[in-house]
Amino acid sequence: MIDPRKTLRTLILEDYLFTDDESALTDDMSFLREGILDSMGILEIILFLEERFQVHVAEDEMVPQNLDSINNLLGYIQRKQKAA
Amino acid sequence: MRTLLEKLNLVARQYPERVAVVDADQSITYEELAGEIRELGATLAARCPVGSTAVLVIENSIRYVVALYGCWSAGLIAVPTDAHSREREIEQVVSHARPALMIASTRKKSAVAVAERFAIPVLDIERAFDTPTVDAGCEPRSHEDALIIYTSGTSGDPKGVVLTHSNLLANTESIVDYLELTHEDSILVVLPFHYSYGNSVLNTHLFVGGKVVVGPSMMYPQAVTDELRRQRVTGFSGVPTTMALLVDRTDLGTDPPPLRYVTQAGGGMDKDLTLRLKAAMAAPTRLFVMYGQTEATARLTWLPPDRLDEKLGSAGIPIPGVTLRIAGKDGRQLGEGQVGEVLALGDNIMSGYWCNPEATAATVIDGWLHTGDLGYLDADGYLFIRGRASEMIKTGAYRVSPKEIEELVAGLEFIDEVAVCGVPDPLLGQVVAAFLVGEESPANARKVLSLCRQSLSLHKVPRYIEWRDRLPKTASGKLKKHMLAASRELRV
Numbered sequence: 001m002i003d004p005r006k007t008l009r010t011l012i013l014e015d016y017l018f019t020d021d022e023s024a025l026t027d028d029m030s031f032l033r034e035g036i037l038d039s040m041g042i043l044e045i046i047l048f049l050e051e052r053f054q055v056h057v058a059e060d061e062m063v064p065q066n067l068d069s070i071n072n073l074l075g076y077i078q079r080k081q082k083a084a
Numbered sequence: 085m086r087t088l089l090e091k092l093n094l095v096a097r098q099y100p101e102r103v104a105v106v107d108a109d110q111s112i113t114y115e116e117l118a119g120e121i122r123e124l125g126a127t128l129a130a131r132c133p134v135g136s137t138a139v140l141v142i143e144n145s146i147r148y149v150v151a152l153y154g155c156w157s158a159g160l161i162a163v164p165t166d167a168h169s170r171e172r173e174i175e176q177v178v179s180h181a182r183p184a185l186m187i188a189s190t191r192k193k194s195a196v197a198v199a200e201r202f203a204i205p206v207l208d209i210e211r212a213f214d215t216p217t218v219d220a221g222c223e224p225r226s227h228e229d230a231l232i233i234y235t236s237g238t239s240g241d242p243k244g245v246v247l248t249h250s251n252l253l254a255n256t257e258s259i260v261d262y263l264e265l266t267h268e269d270s271i272l273v274v275l276p277f278h279y280s281y282g283n284s285v286l287n288t289h290l291f292v293g294g295k296v297v298v299g300p301s302m303m304y305p306q307a308v309t310d311e312l313r314r315q316r317v318t319g320f321s322g323v324p325t326t327m328a329l330l331v332d333r334t335d336l337g338t339d340p341p342p343l344r345y346v347t348q349a350g351g352g353m354d355k356d357l358t359l360r361l362k363a364a365m366a367a368p369t370r371l372f373v374m375y376g377q378t379e380a381t382a383r384l385t386w387l388p389p390d391r392l393d394e395k396l397g398s399a400g401i402p403i404p405g406v407t408l409r410i411a412g413k414d415g416r417q418l419g420e421g422q423v424g425e426v427l428a429l430g431d432n433i434m435s436g437y438w439c440n441p442e443a444t445a446a447t448v449i450d451g452w453l454h455t456g457d458l459g460y461l462d463a464d465g466y467l468f469i470r471g472r473a474s475e476m477i478k479t480g481a482y483r484v485s486p487k488e489i490e491e492l493v494a495g496l497e498f499i500d501e502v503a504v505c506g507v508p509d510p511l512l513g514q515v516v517a518a519f520l521v522g523e524e525s526p527a528n529a530r531k532v533l534s535l536c537r538q539s540l541s542l543h544k545v546p547r548y549i550e551w552r553d554r555l556p557k558t559a560s561g562k563l564k565k566h567m568l569a570a571s572r573e574l575r576v
Contacts, residue, residue, distance in 0.1 A: 018534030032301050035168040038542040042303045062306045
């Protein structure tokens with residue numbers, strides 16, 4: 001069973017912050033405001049969601065409310081999986 | 085009229101109640117904006133000698149506009165930086181520009197840390213208006229320096245492009261002329277104001293009494309398309325990556341916003357994307373393809389929209405007040421269709437690089453800007469860009485110096501040799517790739533990326549890393565980067 005929180009945190013920490021220091025990322029930290037991701041980065045995250053969680057991200061769902069923090073991503077994945 | 089500040093004050097008298105700028109938090113009228121600029125100008129004038137530099141670390145916002153024009157109101161030279169810069173990058177700018185003051189949000193810890201290290205006072209932009217002030221009474225002269233925009237130089241050290249008030253005025257007037265901007269126009273801005281393109285979009289719209297709406301980040305392109313519809317602006321400006329994201333990642337084409345004009349600069353846009361963008365927009369929207377450089381304030385050429393199909397792939401004709409010439413390696417002027425370096429002459433050409441007379445002398449010769457871009461003019465005088473003479477990487481709207489990244493990575497003990505170059509990318513044009521010689525291991529690759537991540541803005545961090553036994557070189561030992569660019573395989 002995948003732990004989505006752990007999976008997403010590991011992805012951001014390892015592939016974008018290049019650290020294993022858990023304190024470098026809080027779950028409500030904005031990827032945009034903190035300069036953690038750019039346009040390319042967010043597209044990579046979307047591909048990751050589609051591959052790992054089988055979540056199809058529609059164009060009108062590519063908004064900060066769904067994607068801009070660990071908490072927002074988790075909420076979005078849950079809503080999508082519930083609706084499926 | 086001699087300066088953009090003078091013009092803004094005129095506009096404020098002409099259209100006092102019109103909204104000048106809208107950001108995420110609030111909007112401001114021209115009368116209010118001019119008042120806040122005067123107040124900040126007085127505060128700055130009381131703290132800094134005329135002609136000194138002030139570094140700005142502020143995101144796109146009303147505060148940014150007040151700070152920029154406030155510097156001019158105090159006779160200072162504004163040095164805007166990317167608010168997302170890493171500490172090391174802010175330090176590079178500060179150590180080179182030697183500012184008398186930093187204007188920033190004190191929440192920007194990296195900026196404050198640098199200011200403390202260099203013993204520079206910080207004016208907190210969130211609180212800058214609390215202090216009662218007297219009238220500054222300083223009106224800058226047109227030949228005086230107004231702005232320093234830092235770009236990556238080929239040597240890896242930052243290069244500060246110095247623009248005078250008359251440079252800014254000349255380029256603004258030319259752009260307003262060919263875009264036919266009026267006070268009825270309004271624009272959604274996603275480009276950073278601290279870059280030459282964003283700076284020109286801001287200044288041209290304030291110049292005519294138009295409205296500047298600070299847009300959301302392009303990280304979420306659909307939010308930008310939604311905002312274009314909601315704000316009902318007349319204009320939008322972007323770089324090729326912006327346009328690719330809007331066309332391919334949003335529903336732009338299903339309900340095109342009623343724009344009068346869309347402008348594109350910041351690197352060549354391929355023909356296919358140009359046509360797809362045009363098709364996605366509403367019929368009356370005019371698409372302006374443009375070309376320029378920071379060293380030319382912003383703009384050098386524009387392609388009249390009614391010639392877009394006929395001259396597809398061209399950067400267009402010189403803007404009013406600019407003369408272009410194509411020169412061969414020996415400096416001789418080349419004829420129609422012959423590829424050489426693009427040279428430009430006009431009142432918009434920078435006064436030079438800050439504290440770098442050698443680089444200035446090599447770039448502006450007898451008044452002509454040597455752009456480093458290769459291109460040709462066709463029989464009708466339309467410019468076609470065919471590459472760059474230098475090895476700078478162009479990723480999205482950014483110019484990146486391979487040297488800056490190479491020097492950083494070369495300092496790691498397990499690296500024997502490193503070469504950085506741009507490799508093709510469908511979205512960004514190019515992305516940064518690093519080729520390493522040294523102790524190969526996944527852990528060391530991560531250390532390279534971690535260092536880059538800590539020290540460099542996101543667009544400079546390599547997207548690709550590849551270990552090599554050796555780097556390809558000529559017999560004389562010169563790196564053959566074109567061979568590396570063509571051969572990257574491993575994605576990290």
